[in-house]
Amino acid sequence: MFKRLNLLLLLIFFAVEILSAQNVKKIYLFFTNDLHARIGHQKARFLNPNFPPSLGGGASATTIIKSFKAKAQQSGDIVLLFDSGDFLSRTSDLVKNSGGRAMIEYMNKMGYLAAVPGVEDFQVAGQRWDDLAGLAAFPLLACNVKRESDNPFKPYAIIDQNGLKIGVFGVLSQTVQYIDESEQIEGYQFLPELPAARKTVQKLKQEDCDLIIALAHLGLPYDAEEDYQLLKEQDRQNLKKTSFLTSMELAHYVDGIDVLLSGRMHRGYDQPWEDPLTHTLCFQNYARGSNLGAVVLHYDAVHQAIIKYEYLSEKSAMLLLTEDEFWPDPEMAHFIDSLQSVYHADPDSVLGYTLNALVRSSQGESPFNNLMCDAMLEATGADFAFNSYNSLRQNIPIGPITRLDIVDALPFANQLVVVKITGKMLKDLMERSVVGNFMGVAIGGGKVVYDPRKPNGRRIVEVTIGGKPLNPQKMYRVATSSYLAQGNGGMTPLSFLDDQFFEYTTLSVRDAVMQYIKRHSPLKIIEDGRWVRK
Template sequence: MRRFFYIAALLLLTVSVHAAPTWSLVVCHTNDVHGGVDSSEATFMNPEHPPQLGGAASAQRLINQIKQYALEKRSGFLLFDTGDIFQGTLVGTKTKGEAVMRAMNEMQYDAWVLGNHEFDLGREVPEMLMRMADFPTLSANVFDTSGGTMKPFAQPYVIKNYGPVKVGIIGITTAGTVRAAFEENIRNLYFGPEVTALAAYRDTLRQKGVDIIIAACHLGLPYDRWEAWDNLEKHEKEGWKSDYARDAFELARRVPGIDLLFAGDIHVGYQEPWVDPVTHTPCFQGYGRGTNLLCVEFEFDLQTKKLMGWKPFAEDGTLITLLSDRFPRDRKIAETIDTVKSRVEVGWDEKIGEAIIPITRTGENESLMGNVICDAMQWKLKGDIAITNKGGVRTDLPAGTITPRDVFNVLPFDNTLGALTVTGQFLKELFEDKVAYGGSGLYVSGMKIVIDRSKPRGERVVTFEVGGKPYLPDANYRLVTTDYLLEGNSGMDKLTPLRSQAAVESGTFMRDAVIEYLNEHSPIKPKLDGRWTTIGNTP
């Protein structure tokens, strides 16, 4: 294997200490795989001529090489995942994670941390996967409250012994799962504060003589590290409002004494880690969907057990893209995945439509992909307007032939549609609440809205039209949306009391509505039409 090593951070000890005996730990880490264990095309590298990715089978080839390196050097080795392992591809979702867990068992993972999307199909699914796993499932802050008692839902931590060194891994699951999951899917589960749990088990592991503590978190490093850094400094000056952490930046700051932190939940890779300047905890995170493997060697002073530095396994940083021509697929892992695929993916590659241009999610306010989806929702249930959240739209559609598999990759969650009658005033207040909640807005259809963020709360909707005409506060409008938003998620609390009204028409899958729409309207060439516009800055 080509090995390109270079020091990736300032060494934490003086030069004189480097003469002391050292011990190294080699870590391979995955996060947000979302069922991406099969071969796929790296369209993010070249949309027109994408190279081939080998998925878990290529990851196994690379892992075997790095394991051999660690063995020859007599270093410790760890392979673990920080959550969201299955929901997002056909082979992952249709097997309820079974195919992914089979691969992880073959790959000999050391641990897996529960992510919020593990609960998308109900708590029974992670419970089944935990029974399947040949390794510990970790989460220190998720508790089962069935029967009036509170007991850990998963194992809080695992301790690995490497001769003279003991390494402890603490699992943390985002408490935001409560806001992201359907209520029924997390019944009798309590997601506790991340800060409290990590600090408590840090102390527990120190009492047990653990030398090196790793926080394995399904809590993400942000897209914009410098904006997040500014927010962190601001919130620290104002005083922490609770023991819940907004992101992994905040967790690393608020819980000192953590040697390494590995994050997940946000699908942005950090080629170079973020190092908190106060606690000095280095934080790592890879890209999602099984496209890469994070590989780092850490060096510790054997006497003090202090971190001296780290070295990535590639010239350009900690993340290695799993290109199948560089890492040929491991036959055993490939056969494990292909056997399950042949059972669950019949009929998913038939043509159902055609796109004249690529249909992407690009755009701060609206996007071609969001417009098509909401147009399909409005068309299917004959609504005046349709709305959905942006987070459920996971990828783009290519130009050319469109298959059910393509639509599934865009909409991997089994969301259903519902329609209800509301007044114009209700809609105006709903959008005001959404803007106040934060985020980047909604995907919409059948309407035009202009948001002025410089206005006071409750006055930010400055233009609102339905069907090309100014909305009427007392008029009734047919609103089409998803079961996810009807649960009150993504700032849509006003919809929750009305979900029983929409239940009459539930059962139409959002994904099926898009497939039918494409079948009826292809070839399609969507455009941006200014249906959601934002002006001004938040005061």
């Protein structure tokens, strides 16, 4: 009797397990953020500066996604691909020469199902969104962006796949309203993120969506634990933000989001951050196309919940797109090559060669610091040049220099500006660059000697320009970046000058560097004693 009862219970258990397994659907969720038009082959110098492995970009990502789409056709699983903003770039020839259309064509080919525009996307596309939205085979989502005339952005989209109703909405940072390119956002209104997101999630619930996914161009923080402790302290003091949120804050304040795919911060998360209260799973990739975000969600259709998730790699929700592991899909590789050819945007084209490593430095002079300022001088014919050390973001080893090398090294699209100032003001600016623990600026066209042991304001002990001592009364033409010319980086006096003292070129600092390399290759940039610390 007991044996029969045990057998019956065992059969019932297995039957329940089988039925439960039938109700669980696998969702292969792929995601990108902050691509900045990096879709082609590139070298991973962040892994090994001297012998960087090759990354296959969109072609390697296609290899991965295609394989799971083929499996899904057989198994009935679901495959999703989304982007969380900043897929365009101010520094990309592919974007500049195509008006952004090349990236939309690429995303169509990849099979993106939705994307949220990012802050830089607005800086680039601005008044061309109607054209880009019309070209896109997927919706551009932004629930907190309004426009009086026809809005190219939808607040949300609903995707029906394999019996699941998946609601997706987009939200971007309200900081976009403060971009310098104000003409690009004319006619748009950017609403506070929190009420717009809550309203949209409520609508998706009313639509009986099984799963709700947020595409949030708000950014997960660099240190999740530290920022969450601050968030808990805000809760304790009953301080509630409604705008200028991070992705962490959105996940914390808005109940009902199952998965949040974040963009804007270039900090990848190997494991998702899960809000302890709302249990929203938050993912974020690294930037510039080096990785593909990938996670497998197990969704229980009966209980309408994600019961577990797993990775396609051993320990991370991000796949590093090395060509050794994910051989580029030939069809997509050819498509990307054709886009770069049509729009004259080959990032691997060689500008010239360097006979010594172009090393940057955050103090004094270095080969790359000197090259940058010499290029600024040559492009403008100025008497003197200076720029922030932070303008340079990576070194370039001995050998060929490609366009992509320079774009990576100088990622900012700061305009090259000439400002007419007196020798007295120039010396004051140099003094400001060595206040406290600051180590100065990169310079060209002269020599600066400073003594950090002296008090602030009296540390610059010698300045020569063109081999002659600085004349305090003389007017000098000084080349710098638009960022510093606006008074940033401690150069406050420049912000008070009238427009008549500025000459705006049509070049960026990066353009000037590229031109210099072409003219003077092969390069052998030396340290010539232009910046001296006593």
